[in-house]
Amino acid sequence: LLTATGVDQRITLVQALGDLGDSQAASAVRPFLAAPERKLKMAAITALGRCGGVRDARALEAVMKSESAYERARALDAQMTLLRRRHAAGDATTVADCVALMEAYPEEPHVQCAGLTFLAAAGGQHSREAIVACFPVENPRVRATAFRLAATAGDGAMTARVAEALPGAPPKLAIGLLGVLARRGDRSALPEVRPLLTADAPGVRTGAAEALAALAGRDGVPELVPLLGTADKADRQALERILVAIPGPDVNSRLGTMLSATKSDQACSLLSVLGRRGAHDQLPLIIQAATDPSEPVRAAALRAAGQLARPPELGQLVRVVVQTEGSTARRAGEDALISCLRRIGVSDQTVASPLGEFETASPTGRISLLRVLGTTGHPAALAAIRADIQHAEQSVRDGAVRALADWPDQGALEPLYTVIQTGKSETHKVLALRGYVRLLAKATGIPTDQRLAKYRAVMPLAGRDSERKLVVAGIGTVKTRQALDALLPYLGQPALRSEAAAAVISVAEKVRGAASSVAVRRVLDDDVKTGKKLQDRARKLLGELEKHLGCVTRWALSGPHTKSGVSGHSLGDVAFGPELPEATDVSWREVTTAADGRINLIKVVGGANRVVYLRCEAVVPEATKVAMDIGSDDGVVVWLNGEVVHKNNVPRAFKWGEDRVETSLQKGSNILMLKIMQGGGGWEANARIRNLDGSVITELELK
Numbered sequence: 001l002l003t004a005t006g007v008d009q010r011i012t013l014v015q016a017l018g019d020l021g022d023s024q025a026a027s028a029v030r031p032f033l034a035a036p037e038r039k040l041k042m043a044a045i046t047a048l049g050r051c052g053g054v055r056d057a058r059a060l061e062a063v064m065k066s067e068s069a070y071e072r073a074r075a076l077d078a079q080m081t082l083l084r085r086r087h088a089a090g091d092a093t094t095v096a097d098c099v100a101l102m103e104a105y106p107e108e109p110h111v112q113c114a115g116l117t118f119l120a121a122a123g124g125q126h127s128r129e130a131i132v133a134c135f136p137v138e139n140p141r142v143r144a145t146a147f148r149l150a151a152t153a154g155d156g157a158m159t160a161r162v163a164e165a166l167p168g169a170p171p172k173l174a175i176g177l178l179g180v181l182a183r184r185g186d187r188s189a190l191p192e193v194r195p196l197l198t199a200d201a202p203g204v205r206t207g208a209a210e211a212l213a214a215l216a217g218r219d220g221v222p223e224l225v226p227l228l229g230t231a232d233k234a235d236r237q238a239l240e241r242i243l244v245a246i247p248g249p250d251v252n253s254r255l256g257t258m259l260s261a262t263k264s265d266q267a268c269s270l271l272s273v274l275g276r277r278g279a280h281d282q283l284p285l286i287i288q289a290a291t292d293p294s295e296p297v298r299a300a301a302l303r304a305a306g307q308l309a310r311p312p313e314l315g316q317l318v319r320v321v322v323q324t325e326g327s328t329a330r331r332a333g334e335d336a337l338i339s340c341l342r343r344i345g346v347s348d349q350t351v352a353s354p355l356g357e358f359e360t361a362s363p364t365g366r367i368s369l370l371r372v373l374g375t376t377g378h379p380a381a382l383a384a385i386r387a388d389i390q391h392a393e394q395s396v397r398d399g400a401v402r403a404l405a406d407w408p409d410q411g412a413l414e415p416l417y418t419v420i421q422t423g424k425s426e427t428h429k430v431l432a433l434r435g436y437v438r439l440l441a442k443a444t445g446i447p448t449d450q451r452l453a454k455y456r457a458v459m460p461l462a463g464r465d466s467e468r469k470l471v472v473a474g475i476g477t478v479k480t481r482q483a484l485d486a487l488l489p490y491l492g493q494p495a496l497r498s499e500a501a502a503a504v505i506s507v508a509e510k511v512r513g514a515a516s517s518v519a520v521r522r523v524l525d526d527d528v529k530t531g532k533k534l535q536d537r538a539r540k541l542l543g544e545l546e547k548h549l550g551c552v553t554r555w556a557l558s559g560p561h562t563k564s565g566v567s568g569h570s571l572g573d574v575a576f577g578p579e580l581p582e583a584t585d586v587s588w589r590e591v592t593t594a595a596d597g598r599i600n601l602i603k604v605v606g607g608a609n610r611v612v613y614l615r616c617e618a619v620v621p622e623a624t625k626v627a628m629d630i631g632s633d634d635g636v637v638v639w640l641n642g643e644v645v646h647k648n649n650v651p652r653a654f655k656w657g658e659d660r661v662e663t664s665l666q667k668g669s670n671i672l673m674l675k676i677m678q679g680g681g682g683w684e685a686n687a688r689i690r691n692l693d694g695s696v697i698t699e700l701e702l703k
Contacts, residue, residue: 001028011043018047021085026052033059042074049078050085057082057097064105073110080114087122095119095126102130112137113145120149128153132161136173147176151183159184163192171201178207182214190215197227206238218248225258228266236269243273252279259285267292268300275304283308290320290333298324299332306336311344315353321372322357322365330368337372351378358384367399374403382407386415401428405435410443413454420461433462437470441477452478452486465495472496476503479510481701484519491528501530505538508545512553514698517545544595550690551597552616552672552702556588559612560605560678567609568679569635572649578613578673579639588615593686598631598656601676601683608680617703618670618689624697625664629657629688630674636685637675641666649677654684662692 001013014032017025029051032044045063048056060082063075079101087094098115105111116134119127131153134146150158162180169177174196181189193215196208209227212220221243228239243255252274259270259282271289274282286308289301302321309317317340321333341350354369361369370388373381385407388400401419404412412435419432440446440454455475462468472490475483476499484507490500501523508516522528523538530538561576577583591614593599605612628646630636635649638661646661676685691697 007037007040011040014040014043014047018043018050021051023051023053026056030056030059033063041071045071045074045078049081052078052082054086054091054093061101061104076111076114080118083118084121087118095122095124098122099126099130109139109141112139112142116142116145116149120153123153123155125157128155128158128161131158132165135165135177143176147180151180156186159186159189163189166192166196171199171204174199174201174204175207178204178211182207182211185214187215194223197223202232202235205235206242209239209242213242213246218246218251218254221246221251221254222258225255225262225266225270228269229263236265240269240273240276244276252277252282255279256282256285259289264294264297267294267297271297271300271304275307278308280308280310283313287313287316287320290324295326295329298326298329302329302333302336306338306340307343309336309340309344311350314340314344314350315356318353318357318369321368322361324368330364334368334371338375341372341376346376346378348378348380351376351381355380355384363393363396366396370396370399370403371406374406375408377408377411379411382411382415389415389419397425397428401425401431405431405438407435407439410439410446413439413443417454417458420458426463429461429463430467433458433467434470437467437474441474448478448480449482452480452483456486468496469499472499472503476506479507481511481513481515483507484511484515488519488522491522491525494529497528498530498534501528501534501538505534505541509541512545512548513702514549514696514700517542517549517696518698520545546696548595548597548688549696550700551593551595551686551688552614553593553595553597554702555591555593555599555614555616557591557604557612557614558586558588560607560610561612562610569649569651569677571609571611572635572637572647572675572677574611576611576613578615579675581642596656597686597688598654599685601678601685605683608678611675611677614674614676614685614687616672616687618665618672619668619701619703620665620670620697621667621699623664623667625662625692626689626697627692627694628661628663628672629686629690630659630661631656631684631686632659632674632676633682633684634679635677639671639673639675641670651679654682656686657688665689 001010004010004013014029017029026048029044029047032040035041035044048060057079060075060079064072066072083094083098098118102112102115116131119130131146131149134142137143150162162177166174166177178193181193193208193211196204199205199208209224212223224239224243228236231239255270255274259267262270267289271286274286283305286301286304290298290305292298305317318337321337324330324333344350354372358366358369370385373385385400385403388396391397391400404416416432416436420429420436423429423432436458440451443451455471459468459471462471475486484504487500487504490496504519504523508520520538520542524535558578563571563574566574577586591599591604601612630638630646631654633654634651637644637649638646640663645663646659648659674685674687689700
């Protein structure tokens, strides 16, 4: 070490001496604490912690006064390593030295936390007292460290010291101490915990309840349950959470036994606890509570029963719900049945339970069952609801229409449309229309043209602007050019303008193309007054649309095609199936490009010495002269309606739109096909169709 010439050599040797842990090496390492090279100094600090003695503890303490936070932290780590080594070697002064170190740096949390950790490992009375002394300190990091170490200390006397600190402790400290006792699990602390169950501070009351549950377990249930009757909302929620978490095979039965002897508020909480605990064995008591004179108790019992009932008990639960009185309890019963059916699964068997009570139920009970059945999506339930739209009782008819409007799938579309067309109640028509529009937006299985036709058909039946707005928004879920055409007239109607503008933008974002550009420009017209957010969104979209209008972004691709012995641009002279009119075995698949029409054929196809064909349909209402901007890597041949209109078969790198091809599109459909050669390396292509002057062909449709 003394003869080493390079800094890296010295660092390696210092580290090696530290790893050896031989105290005789400390004198050789110590001088390097003053080394000008920082890495060497850091290595010396760490090494002294691993091989030094008492004298080196003083040297490391001097480094802890350094202005460098990094050096101070490294010196502290070395101090702790040194203390552990000395303690393991039987040095009885290490605890006192650690306490002295902590006292010398009372404002340094990292020193306090490191010292406490060492003291906890060292054990003994001095260590215990040092940890207890840190309970009330202000620094949260130090306090949390002291609590954590006290909670895990194996010293049996620690419980007594923590319990002694509880009486009179301020709320923040008391909460921390109760947490320590709860984690220690020592029942001897129960006498100090119990008085705090009724402390003034709510956090202390909760901490005491958690500690009681942790220490007494199931035996704490009789003490915790009575507190539910006097607790405020926050305390009651905390107590319920604590009771739910208490383990034990007979906790449920203890809670069930106490249920019948409790007052209303306590009973509601206990029922909630039993439901959340999954106490299926207490279901008979819970069902019995569902007939309690108190409506809040009935509601709580029904909610719990909904969490617990299984298929064999479903029929009993249905009968209780049908007979339940009181709107709050009845609603709770309906929700319970709905959640129960979702949990156990909708089937012929489970739906049979509510259907079995349907015909004999009172009008009120029948309405409850209608709401439940309306969530199932089951054909038998739908048939029952449809039948009740013609029920003699007005209230039952209302319930049937509401259930139909809330139906979960498109099976209700036809009966809802019938209500919209023929219903005698305006309320029923409004409910049905809202349900119809909601379901139609979700009915992705219906072809888009049919969905749009349904929206068009229902619009004249919408009697108010609020419903017409829903229809306009629904049209916005149909992402087709035809939907844009359907939306444009509504931009001229002030009451529907904002919804129509939002729908146009939504459709245009997906459809793209010239038609979308025209529609978005209409949103920005001066006579279409919409909010700033919609205007900004429309301007941004228009910029994106017009930048790439005319770009072919969807192709049918055939290939790759190869010929043995022919490579590179020579493949351009080989006629493969797609360019042979008589070929019948040509296969095509759809591919998409980037927004600017650029397609990376290496990613899509890959390989070398091959060709692909790209084909699309361009539709225009009148014959039009056009300019095509074609880019390719390597060469390209272009056909329009079966005729070659361009050929540039050269090996080259891709440049977007490098070739300009002026030609004419015939009225109606035009078939554009590109043949893209590949020798090796990159392989890309693009095509854009615009007017000869570069402007957008607004009526162009690319397929």
